[in-house]
Amino acid sequence: MAERREAILDAALACFVDQGFHGTAVPQVAKRAGVGVGTLYHHFASKDVLVNALFRKWKEAIARAVFTAFPPTAPIREQFRVVWGAMKDFALAHPDAFAFLELHHHASYLDAESQAMDNRLKDFTATMLTQAQADGIVKAGPPTLLMELVFGAFVGMIRAHWEGRAPLGPDEQDLAEQACWDIIAERI
Amino acid sequence: MAERREAILDAALACFVDQGFHGTAVPQVAKRAGVGVGTLYHHFASKDVLVNALFRKWKEAIARAVFTAFPPTAPIREQFRVVWGAMKDFALAHPDAFAFLELHHHASYLDAESQAMDNRLKDFTATMLTQAQADGIVKAGPPTLLMELVFGAFVGMIRAHWEGRAPLGPDEQDLAEQACWDIIAERI
Amino acid sequence: MAERREAILDAALACFVDQGFHGTAVPQVAKRAGVGVGTLYHHFASKDVLVNALFRKWKEAIARAVFTAFPPTAPIREQFRVVWGAMKDFALAHPDAFAFLELHHHASYLDAESQAMDNRLKDFTATMLTQAQADGIVKAGPPTLLMELVFGAFVGMIRAHWEGRAPLGPDEQDLAEQACWDIIAERI
Amino acid sequence: MAERREAILDAALACFVDQGFHGTAVPQVAKRAGVGVGTLYHHFASKDVLVNALFRKWKEAIARAVFTAFPPTAPIREQFRVVWGAMKDFALAHPDAFAFLELHHHASYLDAESQAMDNRLKDFTATMLTQAQADGIVKAGPPTLLMELVFGAFVGMIRAHWEGRAPLGPDEQDLAEQACWDIIAERI
DNA sequence: AATGAATGAGGCTTCATTCAT
DNA sequence: GATGAATGAAGCCTCATTCAT
Numbered sequence: 001m002a003e004r005r006e007a008i009l010d011a012a013l014a015c016f017v018d019q020g021f022h023g024t025a026v027p028q029v030a031k032r033a034g035v036g037v038g039t040l041y042h043h044f045a046s047k048d049v050l051v052n053a054l055f056r057k058w059k060e061a062i063a064r065a066v067f068t069a070f071p072p073t074a075p076i077r078e079q080f081r082v083v084w085g086a087m088k089d090f091a092l093a094h095p096d097a098f099a100f101l102e103l104h105h106h107a108s109y110l111d112a113e114s115q116a117m118d119n120r121l122k123d124f125t126a127t128m129l130t131q132a133q134a135d136g137i138v139k140a141g142p143p144t145l146l147m148e149l150v151f152g153a154f155v156g157m158i159r160a161h162w163e164g165r166a167p168l169g170p171d172e173q174d175l176a177e178q179a180c181w182d183i184i185a186e187r188i
Numbered sequence: 189m190a191e192r193r194e195a196i197l198d199a200a201l202a203c204f205v206d207q208g209f210h211g212t213a214v215p216q217v218a219k220r221a222g223v224g225v226g227t228l229y230h231h232f233a234s235k236d237v238l239v240n241a242l243f244r245k246w247k248e249a250i251a252r253a254v255f256t257a258f259p260p261t262a263p264i265r266e267q268f269r270v271v272w273g274a275m276k277d278f279a280l281a282h283p284d285a286f287a288f289l290e291l292h293h294h295a296s297y298l299d300a301e302s303q304a305m306d307n308r309l310k311d312f313t314a315t316m317l318t319q320a321q322a323d324g325i326v327k328a329g330p331p332t333l334l335m336e337l338v339f340g341a342f343v344g345m346i347r348a349h350w351e352g353r354a355p356l357g358p359d360e361q362d363l364a365e366q367a368c369w370d371i372i373a374e375r376i
Numbered sequence: 377m378a379e380r381r382e383a384i385l386d387a388a389l390a391c392f393v394d395q396g397f398h399g400t401a402v403p404q405v406a407k408r409a410g411v412g413v414g415t416l417y418h419h420f421a422s423k424d425v426l427v428n429a430l431f432r433k434w435k436e437a438i439a440r441a442v443f444t445a446f447p448p449t450a451p452i453r454e455q456f457r458v459v460w461g462a463m464k465d466f467a468l469a470h471p472d473a474f475a476f477l478e479l480h481h482h483a484s485y486l487d488a489e490s491q492a493m494d495n496r497l498k499d500f501t502a503t504m505l506t507q508a509q510a511d512g513i514v515k516a517g518p519p520t521l522l523m524e525l526v527f528g529a530f531v532g533m534i535r536a537h538w539e540g541r542a543p544l545g546p547d548e549q550d551l552a553e554q555a556c557w558d559i560i561a562e563r564i
Numbered sequence: 565m566a567e568r569r570e571a572i573l574d575a576a577l578a579c580f581v582d583q584g585f586h587g588t589a590v591p592q593v594a595k596r597a598g599v600g601v602g603t604l605y606h607h608f609a610s611k612d613v614l615v616n617a618l619f620r621k622w623k624e625a626i627a628r629a630v631f632t633a634f635p636p637t638a639p640i641r642e643q644f645r646v647v648w649g650a651m652k653d654f655a656l657a658h659p660d661a662f663a664f665l666e667l668h669h670h671a672s673y674l675d676a677e678s679q680a681m682d683n684r685l686k687d688f689t690a691t692m693l694t695q696a697q698a699d700g701i702v703k704a705g706p707p708t709l710l711m712e713l714v715f716g717a718f719v720g721m722i723r724a725h726w727e728g729r730a731p732l733g734p735d736e737q738d739l740a741e742q743a744c745w746d747i748i749a750e751r752i
Numbered sequence: 753a754a755t756g757a758a759t760g761a762g763g764c765t766t767c768a769t770t771c772a773t
Numbered sequence: 774g775a776t777g778a779a780t781g782a783a784g785c786c787t788c789a790t791t792c793a794t
Binding site for chain 4: 394395397398399479480481484495498515517518520521524525526527528529530531532533535541542543544547548551552555556558559560563
């Protein structure tokens with residue numbers, strides 16, 4: 001049943017976020033999902049397959065959230081605000097998923113397909129910036145670097161919130177959004 | 189001998205950065221350090237003690253680098269540039285150490301003392317910002333949030349460089365430094 | 377399966393009697409039981425849990441053997457003979473179990489429950505003696521001391537037999553039983 | 565120095581009584597003795613050599629105590645009383661040594677010489693009994709069996725005292741001595 | 753003689769995975 | 774499809790012993 005599959009993915013997410021991939025035992029995931037170990041292995045051939053499936057599920061989810069909200073014809077400043085807002089909404093709605101995706105270092109067990117997916121959103125964003133640089137709205141320089149700075153700031157904010165070190169009410173969200181824009185904005 | 193202790197810490201750093209804490213076997217660290225397992229346990233009572241010693245060693249090193257460079261009487265913009273530069277120099281000089289400290293999620297095995305040390309530098313920076321806010325140079329809002337945005341952007345930049353996704357020559361460094369300052373700078 | 381559990385307990389008994397608790401390796405027990413190490417840990421959470429389970433199993437067995445045989449209404453001399461005989465039968469039928477229970481020093485790994493069980497049979501016997509002292513059949517003095525003397529003599533006999541230093545045919549058994557009774561008997 | 569040798573033997577006794585031979589680590593003995601591990605190995609070639617030396621030291625001590633006190637020309641009842649008393653004095657004066665010798669199962673690591681020494685005292689006692697049987701003072705039957713019963717009763721008494729289960733003041737000692745004699749005494 | 757850091761085989765235990773039910 | 778007992782390789786750590794100082 002697809003229901004069990006989801007239960008397993010949810011349990012795996014909770015465990016991996018708490019203890020990391022190598023720190024989590026497969027039977028522990030099965031127990032938390034309320035299924036037998038054998039059942040887990042019916043749905044996922046191995047622990048590696050499971051973690052990759054989990055990674056892709058949520059990378060897809062966040063990408064879908066962003067692409068769905070994206071306004072292709074709006075001005076760049078508005079596009080930025082929407083993309084930033086979609087990611088913020090996602091991170092607040094699924095804190096564990098975001099923590100799993102961005103606060104952990106997955107390199108040693110992600111397969112090629114998962115790693116490719118990792119960069120899809122970033123590539124899209126970098127492209128967006130290149131256009132805006134031509135218009136003189138965004139600072140000159142490697143768009144990848146600018147995008148990584150923005151994304152890093154965003155992750156830093158979410159991490160601080162997640163770890164209880166920073167409030168994130170509406171006012172703080174507006175402040176942070178503007179601050180992130182200032183990273184790339186060409187000064188008038 | 190203190191020499192062996194350092195060899196073990198170096199080997200542990202290399203292993204932990206590659207495969208994570210739980211993904212690294214103790215005998216693997218010993219082998220890489222060129223010592224027997226027993227010797228490793230002679231110097232560090234357990235794998236947990238080892239990882240905490242490693243964490244503190246490098247957190248102290250980076251804090252020392254920043255505090256040594258810090259110019260107490262300089263204007264805030266200059267202080268920012270110096271602190272940012274000290275961290276950048278450190279990250280480029282000790283990429284593994286920086287990756288270990290900031291690119292991995294340590295929560296599940298750091299002890300209280302290590303966790304306290306984790307925030308020392310951030311607290312200092314936040315304090316620095318509070319002063320500058322009063323002068324109207326830095327944006328209003330929770331200083332912690334601003335500082336986390338800056339720190340996040342910095343880590344994002346280093347991570348991208350570390351993973352080969354962003355160049356970081358002198359020009360890019362200047363660009364990134366200015367972009368990080370713009371995060372917190374009050375617009376004129 | 378309960379069958380495997382018993383196989384493990386039997387193997388543990390054989391190993392512990394030969395080499396002692398600390399002198400026995402867990403994989404050795406598993407091998408002797410014909411199971412994998414993991415299976416052993418499936419049934420017993422640790423080596424300590426295993427040795428306590430083994431201790432209780434046989435303490436219960438010997439207590440059941442004695443209590444089942446005990447004739448509540450018979451005269452004291454007959455009660456003594458029956459109890460002594462039940463213990464002797466048990467010791468000869470399960471020499472390894474008796475050696476494990478009484479010839480080894482368990483203090484350093486028995487838990488509270490096992491230790492409590494250790495004294496149940498002795499307490500019962502001491503109570504039995506108190507009654508007989510009132511009747512003038514048994515020597516005056518601390519019943520615990522008398523009981524320990526009898527029990528010690530019994531263990532010494534079994535140990536000597538177990539180590540091949542004393543025969544224990546029917547005649548010797550009768551002699552020993554009478555000798556043990558003489559320990560506590562009030563001389564006419 | 566012989567002094568250090570004794571310190572090591574004393575420390576080993578304390579450790580072995582508490583945790584058994586296999587449960588005691590050599591460095592632990594060295595630490596308790598206040599010497600380095602290397603020093604311990606200068607005096608005793610191995611852990612096995614150490615435990616055998618310890619065993620012999622105390623087996624010799626108890627044998628000497630008994631043989632010194634033994635009155636060759638006294639009547640058997642008096643000889644018994646003296647031997648019993650010498651052993652009792654020894655057990656109360658050196659409780660750890662007695663516990664080590666008689667409450668632990670040493671078979672798996674004692675060498676041939678130690679094992680031979682183990683039975684010297686018992687052989688002597690058995691011989692003593694044979695003479696007395698001829699005189700009709702002691703029960704007929706295998707002298708070894710009678711002796712083991714007496715020795716077992718004695719050990720049971722000391723063990724109960726050692727474990728805090730039986731008082732052993734002057735009155736109790738007299739009672740126990742008489743009870744032990746009754747084990748072998750021919751009833752009038 | 754005395755020391756204790758160093759060693760690595762071996763001990764206890766975990767865990768990814770399989771398979772009979 | 775679901776289960777969980779069973780497995781043994783591999784992980785963390787200990788400890789008897791050595792050896793350079």
